Amino acid sequence: MLSSTGGHPRTPETVGELGEFGLIRELTSRIDATPAVRLGPGDDAAVIAAPDRRVVASTDILLEGRHFRRDWSTAYDVGRKAAAQNLADIAAMGAVPTALLLGLVVPADLPVTWPAELMDGISDECRVAGSAVAGGDVVRGETITVSITALGDLQGREPVTRGGARPGDVVAVTGWLGWSAAGHAVLARGFRSPRAFVEAHRRPEPPYDAGPAAVDLGATAMTDVSDGLIADLGHIADASRVRIDVRSADFDVPAQMQDIGQAVGVDPLQWVLTGGEDHAIVATFPPDRKLPARWRRVGEVLHPSAQSRVTVDGAPWDRAGGWDHFGGDS
Amino acid sequence: MLSSTGGHPRTPETVGELGEFGLIRELTSRIDATPAVRLGPGDDAAVIAAPDRRVVASTDILLEGRHFRRDWSTAYDVGRKAAAQNLADIAAMGAVPTALLLGLVVPADLPVTWPAELMDGISDECRVAGSAVAGGDVVRGETITVSITALGDLQGREPVTRGGARPGDVVAVTGWLGWSAAGHAVLARGFRSPRAFVEAHRRPEPPYDAGPAAVDLGATAMTDVSDGLIADLGHIADASRVRIDVRSADFDVPAQMQDIGQAVGVDPLQWVLTGGEDHAIVATFPPDRKLPARWRRVGEVLHPSAQSRVTVDGAPWDRAGGWDHFGGDS
Numbered sequence: 001m002l003s004s005t006g007g008h009p010r011t012p013e014t015v016g017e018l019g020e021f022g023l024i025r026e027l028t029s030r031i032d033a034t035p036a037v038r039l040g041p042g043d044d045a046a047v048i049a050a051p052d053r054r055v056v057a058s059t060d061i062l063l064e065g066r067h068f069r070r071d072w073s074t075a076y077d078v079g080r081k082a083a084a085q086n087l088a089d090i091a092a093m094g095a096v097p098t099a100l101l102l103g104l105v106v107p108a109d110l111p112v113t114w115p116a117e118l119m120d121g122i123s124d125e126c127r128v129a130g131s132a133v134a135g136g137d138v139v140r141g142e143t144i145t146v147s148i149t150a151l152g153d154l155q156g157r158e159p160v161t162r163g164g165a166r167p168g169d170v171v172a173v174t175g176w177l178g179w180s181a182a183g184h185a186v187l188a189r190g191f192r193s194p195r196a197f198v199e200a201h202r203r204p205e206p207p208y209d210a211g212p213a214a215v216d217l218g219a220t221a222m223t224d225v226s227d228g229l230i231a232d233l234g235h236i237a238d239a240s241r242v243r244i245d246v247r248s249a250d251f252d253v254p255a256q257m258q259d260i261g262q263a264v265g266v267d268p269l270q271w272v273l274t275g276g277e278d279h280a281i282v283a284t285f286p287p288d289r290k291l292p293a294r295w296r297r298v299g300e301v302l303h304p305s306a307q308s309r310v311t312v313d314g315a316p317w318d319r320a321g322g323w324d325h326f327g328g329d330s
Numbered sequence: 331m332l333s334s335t336g337g338h339p340r341t342p343e344t345v346g347e348l349g350e351f352g353l354i355r356e357l358t359s360r361i362d363a364t365p366a367v368r369l370g371p372g373d374d375a376a377v378i379a380a381p382d383r384r385v386v387a388s389t390d391i392l393l394e395g396r397h398f399r400r401d402w403s404t405a406y407d408v409g410r411k412a413a414a415q416n417l418a419d420i421a422a423m424g425a426v427p428t429a430l431l432l433g434l435v436v437p438a439d440l441p442v443t444w445p446a447e448l449m450d451g452i453s454d455e456c457r458v459a460g461s462a463v464a465g466g467d468v469v470r471g472e473t474i475t476v477s478i479t480a481l482g483d484l485q486g487r488e489p490v491t492r493g494g495a496r497p498g499d500v501v502a503v504t505g506w507l508g509w510s511a512a513g514h515a516v517l518a519r520g521f522r523s524p525r526a527f528v529e530a531h532r533r534p535e536p537p538y539d540a541g542p543a544a545v546d547l548g549a550t551a552m553t554d555v556s557d558g559l560i561a562d563l564g565h566i567a568d569a570s571r572v573r574i575d576v577r578s579a580d581f582d583v584p585a586q587m588q589d590i591g592q593a594v595g596v597d598p599l600q601w602v603l604t605g606g607e608d609h610a611i612v613a614t615f616p617p618d619r620k621l622p623a624r625w626r627r628v629g630e631v632l633h634p635s636a637q638s639r640v641t642v643d644g645a646p647w648d649r650a651g652g653w654d655h656f657g658g659d660s
Contacts, residue, residue, distance in 0.1 A: 038384060039489060039491065042492075042569070043423070043491045043492055043569075044388060044419040044420075044422040044423050044492070044552075044553055045386045045387055045388035045419045045420055045422070045423045045425070045480075045482070045489075046386070046387050047384050047385070047386055047387075047423070047484075047489050048384065048385050048386075048387060049383065049384055050380035050382075050384055050385045051383055052380075053379065053380055053383055054368060054377050054378065054380055055377070055378050055385045056375045056376070056377055056378075057376050057377075057378060057429070057464065057465065057479070057481065058374060058375035058376065058465065059431040059433045059466050059467050059477070059479060060433070060467045061433040061434075061467050061469050061477060062469075063435065063469060063471045066469065066471060067469075089375045090374075090375055092374040093373070093375045093377070095375070101387055101389040101479055103389045103390070103391040103433070103477045104391075105391060105393065105475065134387065135389060137389050137390045137391050139392075139393060139396065139397075140396070141393045141473060141475070142472070142473060143471060143472060143473055145391070145471070145477075147389070147391060147433045147477035149387070149389060149431055149433075149479040151387065152375070154377075159369060159377050161373045162372075162373055162374070163373075222374075223373075224374060239372070239373075
């Protein structure tokens with residue numbers, strides 16, 4: 001009878017019950033077909049368009065407990081964040097994302113909904129950036145591990161490294177700064193609002209199109225802000241053998257972020273200058289370059305000195321900048 | 331004084347003591363510079379030549395305890411094997427390996443020598459295949475995890491998938507079959523010899539150049555043998571909607587492998603037909619094609635039937651073929 005409610009086969013609920021091939025089917029069903037992915041999952045390897053005759057590639061690994069917590073972020077948000085972090089690296093070279101490969105470690109007792117929603121998040125973030133999942137690998141293990149490799153196309157542009165900043169260049173940034181860190185501070189105290197900051201921590205919004213656009217504007221050096229602005233500018237300063245000075249008055253510290261800072265006893269400028277994970281894009285440009293309004297000028301490139309590589313208002317920033325993934329949250 | 335033996339700073343011995351950036355320096359010092367890697371590690375992303383305007387990409391994850399054991403394999407051998415497994419996937423599409431990205435999870439108390447020797451193994455295997463490490467990510471975690479993404483160039487060839495086998499085609503294989511499985515059987519019983527089989531388990535030797543060569547020979551379908559010949563031919567049979575029959579008399583079962591089989595009570599044909607990890611290359615060719623001596627003809631492609639997708643001497647192979655990474659060694 002059509003109205004019968006019995007007799008349905010029980011849907012597998014854990015990845016162990018579903019099995020490797022069942023899980024792969026479940027995940028691949030959530031992937032977009034795009035013109036750049038010539039051959040998607042299911043063979044020995046994927047085939048992806050690389051019209052520039054060069055391919056830009058970046059890998060990141062995220063571990064549960066270290067890079068995300070299941071009680072703070074949904075699987076969907078972890079997927080958005082993991083993809084965003086890799087896609088931002090592609091944009092920060094001046095390239096356009098084309099495809100992404102996913103390596104996934106999942107415990108056998110993990111509900112199937114978790115990797116399925118993770119894949120939805122990854123696919124949705126890929127869609128924002130014009131990319132799609134092209135392949136991957138799934139294995140069973142103790143700790144949920146999300147390993148993503150993103151690929152991109154330079155469309156004839158020269159890649160912008162961290163090594164081209166010259167004294168006299170201006171430093172400009174586009175995207176969010178400190179929002180993820182402020183959201184983290186809120187979550188760490190057990191709160192769920194202000195929602196905009198919590199959302200920013202769960203789901204960064206990198207300005208993907210700003211990367212290739214910066215190349216066209218003549219950017220001399222570029223990176224995305226993943227470790228914190230001071231730490232990431234330090235990478236530019238090291239690679240370019242220059243000093244970089246930022247002016248604290250040039251940053252936008254929204255009133256609500258100031259309120260959170262007051263509530264938790266932290267100078268919000270600390271979040272703006274050292275908070276990672278927003279994946280803003282920071283670049284250096286020749287001083288005469290007229291930059292569109294989306295770019296905020298926040299500092300300048302100076303000759304190297306024996307002092308700090310990065311200074312704030314001319315002096316070393318006296319609090320810990322960024323963090324070493326091995327040393328913990330120091 | 332020059333002869334002083336004291337006062338040397340203590341060399342860091344664990345990855346935790348060395349720190350993230352120190353470990354990255356240690357690893358990148360072991361990487362070859364190659365023409366294909368236009369921009370190597372140290373920036374937001376790597377830039378790799380893709381002269382064909384398409385890039386072939388494959389990802390695999392290996393976990394300690396599941397895919398390797400530190401008491402059975404040295405870090406160097408794990409590196410060789412992890413790289414070989416990915417590079418073989420590139421070859422099995424008919425492409426030439428160009429670069430590899432490494433995602434690595436290491437416990438803080440792991441001696442630095444372990445990831446350093448792993449990287450030596452990866453670099454040496456890349457060298458065999460004409461590839462090199464272009465970038466990666468290192469994070470701290472509980473379980474040693476090696477996530478590798480390999481990239482390759484088709485050099486104008488069309489990729490050979492698993493889906494093109496046609497009834498009447500011959501099935502041919504090149505490389506080793508069953509050697510790794512026989513070596514595993516030896517090691518599992520606490521022995522270290524015969525050495526050739528133990529070595530084959532620790533360090534596979536995929537016939538990388540056979541992949542592109544097979545395209546030029548007109549291969550209609552191709553894959554590398556990673557799950558076991560019957561399982562991998564099953565992937566071709568599924569994708570091509572055909573049946574494949576192999577003839578047991580056509581396989582080479584060396585006398586020493588027969589001796590091991592007798593010693594451990596296993597029919598060595600089982601290793602040849604279902605043992606994975608040797609990364610031989612199996613392909614189907616039109617029946618009229620004259621194949622070089624390195625290819626051993628082992629079967630033929632038949633019209634699909636309601637029976638098994640893969641048969642041995644016309645009958646289903648009655649033992650478990652290959653293994654499901656979630657179901658264990660069934």
